[in-house]
Amino acid sequence: MPSYSAPLRDMSFVLFDLLDVERELAALPRHAGLDRATIEAVLAEAARFASEVIQPLNLIGDREGCTWHGDGVVTAPPGFREAYRQFVEAGWPALSCSEEFGGQGLPLVVNNRCYEMWNSANQAWLMYAGLSHSAYECLVAFGTDEQKATYLPKIVSGEWTGTMCLTEAHCGTDLGLLKTKAEPRGDGSYAITGSKIFISAGEHDLADNILHMVLARLPDAPAGTKGISLFLVPKFLPDADGRPGVRNTLQAGSIEHKMGIHGNATCVMNFDGATGWPVGEPHKGLAAMFVMMNSARLGVGMQSLGQAEVAYQNAAAYAKDRLQGRAAAGAQRPEKPADPIIVHPDVRRMLLTARAYVEGGRALAAWVALLIDREHGHPDPAVRAESAELVAFLTPIVKAFLTDNGWETTTLCQQVLGGHGYIGEWGMDQFVRDARINMIYEGTNGIQALDLLGRKVLADRGAKFAVFARHVETFLQENAAREDLREFTGPLATLLADTVALTRELGARVPQDANELGAAAVPYLRICGHLAFAWLWARMAAIAIDRQDDAFHAAKLATARFHFAWLLPETAQRFAEARAGAAVLMALPEDAF
Amino acid sequence: MPSYSAPLRDMSFVLFDLLDVERELAALPRHAGLDRATIEAVLAEAARFASEVIQPLNLIGDREGCTWHGDGVVTAPPGFREAYRQFVEAGWPALSCSEEFGGQGLPLVVNNRCYEMWNSANQAWLMYAGLSHSAYECLVAFGTDEQKATYLPKIVSGEWTGTMCLTEAHCGTDLGLLKTKAEPRGDGSYAITGSKIFISAGEHDLADNILHMVLARLPDAPAGTKGISLFLVPKFLPDADGRPGVRNTLQAGSIEHKMGIHGNATCVMNFDGATGWPVGEPHKGLAAMFVMMNSARLGVGMQSLGQAEVAYQNAAAYAKDRLQGRAAAGAQRPEKPADPIIVHPDVRRMLLTARAYVEGGRALAAWVALLIDREHGHPDPAVRAESAELVAFLTPIVKAFLTDNGWETTTLCQQVLGGHGYIGEWGMDQFVRDARINMIYEGTNGIQALDLLGRKVLADRGAKFAVFARHVETFLQENAAREDLREFTGPLATLLADTVALTRELGARVPQDANELGAAAVPYLRICGHLAFAWLWARMAAIAIDRQDDAFHAAKLATARFHFAWLLPETAQRFAEARAGAAVLMALPEDAF
Incomplete structure (x- = not known):
């Protein structure tokens, strides 16, 4: 049976040593009073919930899955409902929600660490709560006062959960094709009719009500993505007291049999003239949905970070x-029949890959969460604007780079166990299977790469990239005299210069041939991910190098060295790919495939 | 539902255009009469069996799995038994077996292509037959005349199947630790007692009898790997007429719940004083087992090649x-609501990666099979010796490089389908899950890398590597004047020179620090795999470049260009890793992990 112990020591290092979160939060009025002791107490309690309540349900959830009882009734795996009850009672859903709606108002940088832990413990379970948080953010941004008053307290308390209903059988990436209709009834409500697929947590027995955020077309809607509106469609219509009342005419049609996240019900949702209310302006549903989507994309990064951490721990x-076997240099445990396999360099290579990607990922994810806290809460508009630029640039990187790394690392951790990694009882194959979805949903990683290079970098002529690059340059300048950091600052400076050059090249090449964007996007995202990680690892090394007497910091420094020696060289391949050009991809005629 | 159509056109290209198999076989007396038409007829029939008989059972096998009926009784998924009956009736098990034992005596280079197809169609099903072939080779090499007479005809006909019983709960890679005992009974037979795990096809209802090839220790056995003997332990002891007689005291204890290959019964096998007979000399069981193992390792390469091909076809x-969406350069199918996603460069990148690795893998696997045919059947001892050297060098590459590539490509092909790739009904996730075991069993890929760099390369001071390198050099010399091949021969020559230099460096470094072997082995294997693929792709390009009018050859050339532009650059990373040194891997103390 796999186990999980939250990496609280490393989280404190990231939050307080690397990011100086206490000082950063002091600059944000709504979080100014929050001190390190309080944050650490919250994290310790979240860690307990992860290890003691939901982690023991993870393997059961995978084996038993959700149950389809017919007639639209779905139940979650054994124990999921009770664990969710405890989650609600402890007030966890409210953690980072606004105090205005009954939340606790903690910063995202703290919430984000909780989500990492809960994902390590049980990704499939956490998705029931995670999607609610996306619905929360969408209603806060676009809901009417009445909608906020009716729904937000229920979402914040966790009594009700939420979904995102985007995909239809014939459209996922290309939402412009969607067919679900919304017909006005004249009383402010709309009749929603259509069928949605792949709806996570679409139906279950954890909460009294489920709020579906549904994309649909109004009768006069223009074709394509400019004709999509967003609707709030509850499973039960709230009665006059705000309690679940009349059952709405929507129903789960079936649940999917999937590679992983068996504990989460992935539903076909059929809307049959269901009552819904518009959220935000007509025909601008996609923009509203993107508020949820961006939050969800960062959440998906947390999912893979969580899977990679727990896979690492167990491996x-x-x-x-x-x-098994003996160390190459001679027996390390002569008193035992064999040495532990950690004596072998290649076993260490697999574990260190996981470690470096996990610790780098944690640093990046925490920084992005802090940037969002600054974007929403800093009194200086310039700081807010700069933070927003960085968040926009980094969101596709967190989503795609962390989930690609999560796939690689869970696979390597599974490999450490050999045949035992392939059978169910050790739980390693579940980490791999659960992590796999993260590269696909909330926009495939290929879509993330197009978003990064197309929208975030080239569309504003590299302005967002330049904001990020200035952070790297500043670090390099501040440490220019430090010989002891040269092993990190040297390669980082080279990578920065090469990335700047590549960005310019692509800026010149893409306007000549639109296919160059799609050809270069995926390797470009990997390069930017490596640039961010190399910068963060260099900063972490700079902290650790002065405290090497301590085992924690010595390990941090050793992991930084591994990262630069073994993982950073991937960029050589990616630069070659990014420069290979679209022609070589487009040469083969369609029917030759 | 996934489908499969055997790539007979590409197989013919590899066999007859690239490898000139007809002329090669003419030099081998036992295959001299075999012409192209006969080979193509065999392959066409094997293709029919793959597509019509076993492929339709693949998804069912995954969903239903094997059934444990208690008391050691296991049945394969619905349809498996009937398909196996057809396989036996058609004479397929005998295909490459010697005519001396009732086989058809076809060369391995043909058999190997059949196995690729059957693996594409149903890896889990084929394993029942595939392990029998390993038992066949072991008995041919080490069995007594009586054992051969009793067992080989049954194995060759397919009436009986075989297993390899190596692993125990506490030992897999390190077989020196195994505890299963063999006590002499004085009548030439031995009482075998112990428990084996992860025994593929250990128990099932496909055949009348199962021959377990079991590693065990004699009472006087020295400790470690030098005290292991091999025994033949049938499920039913053959009676005087050679039919299954008395039930032996061995039994399946349970079946494993695994990530994939659900259709194959992976058993715990308990031997309780079971009757067995020695195969080969006492204490030399590991050497005998390695005859099976080397054959099995090439077979595992075929498994991933098969998975990658079928995943590619369906993607x-x-x-x-x-x-979904429109081409970047504007609508390609304006009459339709959207363009097919193959218009997107990144979708093509994923498909071309699969295509290049599959076609390169097919070329390498077929060449190694032909080398084995030459090793066993060429009249010139020098040719036999050279072929044996190449086979020894290439076996770990076929096993590890093809299975790592198979993992990457099945994952990419799954990604092409987005969310539909994650749910069971499209069958893509099964290809990924089935392909995963191939990196683990028959020696993990890390073990393959140690075998390559340690035993095959450094232990004979690079002699085997030099034999391989001469083939590459010869090609480069023969094509030195061809400007039209420069795009391929240039990078190939560079890679060869770099690999020669790296091999020398490692030859100097490893004797200084034994950990350097384990540190460099995995990247070294990837480099050697790329060298082999680059050489084969350059040769294929040389053939295709003169026949570009033809769509097949134009596609081959385009895929070769993709391979050099997108896949070969991985070597840049691998050289950096191979030179990074062991110290960075060994720095972290054990308890810091």
Whole structure:
């Protein structure tokens, strides 16, 4: 049976040593009073919930899955409902919600660490709550006062959960094709008719009501993405007291059998003239949905970060325990029949890859969460604007780079266990299977790459990229004299210069041939991800190098060195790919495939 | 539902245009009469069996799995038994077996292509037959005349199947730790007692009898790998007429719940004083087992090649069919609501990666099979010796490089389908899950890398590597004047020179620090795999470039160009890793993990 122990020591390092979160939050009026002790107490309690309540349900959820009872009735795996009850009672859904709607108003940088832990413990379970948070953000931004008053307290308390209903059988990436209709009834409500697929947490027995955020077309809607509106469509219509009243005419049609996240009900949702209310302006549903989507994309990054961490922990434990063969340099445990496999360099390579990607990912994710807190809460408009630029640039990187890394690392951690990694009882294959969806949903990683290079970088002539690059340059300048950091600052400076050059090249090439964007986007995203990680690892090394007497910091420095020696060189391949040009991809005629 | 159509056109290209198999076989007395028409007829019939008989059972096998009926009784998924009956009736098990034992005596280079097809169609099903072939080779090499007479005809006909019983709960890679005992009974038979795990096809209802090839220790056995002997332990002891007689005291204890290959029964096998007979000399069981193992390792390469091919076919079909979004350069199918996703460069990148790795893998696997045919059947001892050297060098590459590539490509093909790739009904996730085991069993890919760099390259001071390198050099010399091939020969020559230099460096470094072997082995194997693929792709391009009018050859050339532009650059990363040194991997103390 796999286990999980929250990496609280490393979280504190990231929050307080690397990001100086206490000082940063002091600059944000709504979080100014929040001190380190309070944050650490919250994280410790979230860690307990992860390890004691939801982690023990993870393997059960995978094995038993959700149950389809017919007639639209779905139940979550055994224990999920009770764990959700405890989650609600403890007030966790309210953690980062606004105090205005009954929330606790904690910053996202704290909430984000909780989500990492809960994802390590049980991604499928957490999705029931995670999607609610996306619905919360969308209603806060676009809901009417009445909608906010009716729905937000229920979402914040966790009594009701939410969904995002975008995909239809014939359209996922290209939402412009969607067919679900919304017909006005004249009383402010609309009749929603259509069928949605792949709806996570679409139906279940954890909450009294489910709020579906549904994309649909008004009768006069223009074709394509400019004719999509967003509707709030509750499973039960709230009665005069705000309690679940009349059952709405919508129903789950079936649940999917999937590669992983078996504990979460992925539903076909059929809307049959269901009552819904518009959220935001007509025909601008996609923009409203993107508020949820951007939040969800960062959340997906947390999912893979969580999977990678728990896979690492279990692989490392196995590698220290499993006796097999002898160290190349001679027996390390002569008193035992064999040495633990962690003596072998290649086992260490697999574990260190996981470690470096996890710790780098944690640093990046926490920084982006802090930037969002600044974007929403800093008194200086210039700081807010700069933070927003960075968040826009980094969101596709967090989504795609962390989930690609999560796939690689969970696979490597599974490999550490050999045959035992392939069978169910050790739980390693579940981490791989659960992590797989993260590269697909909320926009495939290929779509993230197009978003990064097309919208975020080239569309504003590299302005957002330049904001990010200035952070790297500043670090390099501040540490220019430090010989002891040269092993990190040297390669970082080279990578920055090469990335700047590549960005310019692509800025010149893409306008000549639109296919160059799609050809270069995926390697470009990997390069930007590596640039961010190399910068963060260099900063972490700079902190650790002065505190090497301490085992934690010595390990941090050793992991930084591994990162630069083994993972950063991937960029050589990616630069070659990014420069290979579209022609080589487009040469083969369609019917030759 | 996924489908499969055997790539017979490409197989003919590899066999007859690239490898000139007809002329090669003419030099081998036992295959001299075999012509192209006969080979193509065999392959066409094997293709029919793949597509019509076993492919339709693949998804069912995954969903239903094997059934444990208690008391050691296991049945394969619905349809598996009937398909196996057809396989036996058609004489397929005998295909490459010696005519001396009732086989058809076809060369391995033909058999190998059949196995690729059957693996594409149903890896889990084929494993029942595939392990029998390993048992066949072991008995041919080490069995007594009586054992051969009793067992080989049954194995060759397929009436009986075989297993390899190596792993125990506490030992897999390190077989020196195994505990299963073999006690002499004085009549030439031995009482075998112990428990084996992860035994593929250990128990099932496809055949009348199962021959377990079991590693065990004699009472006087020295410790470690030098005290292991091999025993033949049938499920039913053959009676005087050679039919299954008395039930032996061995039994399946349970079946594993695995990530994939659900259709194959992976058993715990308990031997309780079971009757067995020695195969080969006492204490030399590991050497005998390695005859099976080397054959099995090439077979595992075929498994991933097969998975990658079928995943590619289904992803390509989806990409041509799925309408979503518009081409970057403007609508390609203005009459339709959207363009097929194959218009997008990144979708093509994923498909071309699969295509290049599949076609390169097919070329390499077929060449190695031909080398084995030469090793066993060429009249010139020098040719036999050279072929044996190449086979020894290439076996770990076929096993590890093809299975790592298979993992990457099945994952990419799954990605092409987006969310539809994650749900069961499209079958894409099964290809990924089935392909995953291939990186683990028959020696993990890390073990393959140690075998390559340690035993095959450094232990003989690069002699085997030099034999391989001469083939590459010869090609480069023969084509030195061809400007039209410069785009291929240039990078190939560079890679060869770099690999020679790296091999020398490692030859100097490893004796200084034994950990350098384990540190460099995995990237070294990837480099050697790329060298082999680059050489084969350059040769294929050389053939195709003169026949570009033809769509098949134009596609081959375009895929070769993709391979050099997008896949070969991985070597830049691998050289950096191979030179990074062991110290960076060994720096972290064990308890810091």
